[in-house]
Amino acid sequence: MKRLAVLALTLPLALGACGLHPLYAGGGSGEVANALAGIEVGPIDGRGGWLVANALRDRFAGGGAPRYRLDVRLDDEIRGLGVRRDDSVARERRSLRARYQLIDLSTSAVLLDATAGSDAGIDVVGSEYATIAAENTALERLSGIVADQIVGRVALYARNHRAQAAGR
Template sequence: MKRLLPLIALVALSGCGLRPVYGGGSHGAVAQGLGHVEVLDIEGKSGWLMRNALNDRLSNLSNGNGPSYKLVVKLDDQISGFGLRSDAAITRERRTLRARYQLIDEATGAQVLDDTAGSDAGIDVTSSEYATIAAEDTALERLSQIVADQIVNRLALYATRKAAAQAPAPGGQ
């Protein structure tokens, strides 16, 4: 019976309509729909981290033969203090990274996607200024990875929906 349960679960999942987003590799809907995405330069240290994170994730799609796109990203990176001791010293900070991104079809110049992504992280402020700065930098690196994941997931969802909308109806009609 224990061996039968995973098999039943697989059969049930295949019938529910769930499909892997990256199914088909370079021949799948995401690679065919996005083909090649060029991430334009982004200002500042946070922009450099974000662009590298996005390029790392999007390099797998560059083998596709679909249309080419430009990805324009504008970042808002903020640090705010909110924990206070009795002597008014800050004990906690929140680093927030927000991205507004636009996907532009290079062939037509049309903006096909305009969305935002973001995340935040808490930082302990210590008596060591070096440790606090290191924690702020580590938070920025982690936030860049999280926000890049959100952006790439949204691009993959766009490509999947675009492919589904262009697919012929069942039965070839």
């Protein structure tokens, strides 16, 4: 019991010394949150693009004049994986990949050029309606995952860029 108490008291000190810093320090008024609020999302083609764009706008929660633009190009693909004896597909993989660029609106410079992506498995059943519904559900889920990856990478860039600008 005594060891547990000592560990509980020393663990916060050890974590502070390891160099880890909270990404969203300061909450909604912190540096990273302010940088994310200044990003506008450019139009993205397709249904997946509409889903990703809405997810990004929800996560950025911009409210002022944009300082940056996020351009995203999606690659949405469904491939058959398993084949039954009658040569019909038994399982599909839906892949959603995004290439995105963060652009400074004042200089038109590309600040960040990266990719994000995820996959989902889909069982192909006897009902075509059920298979289409599963494909659509997978796209909705993948759109949120890809948007989270993009926001995380942009937030990390914003934090590192602010730290470099401050001379840390």
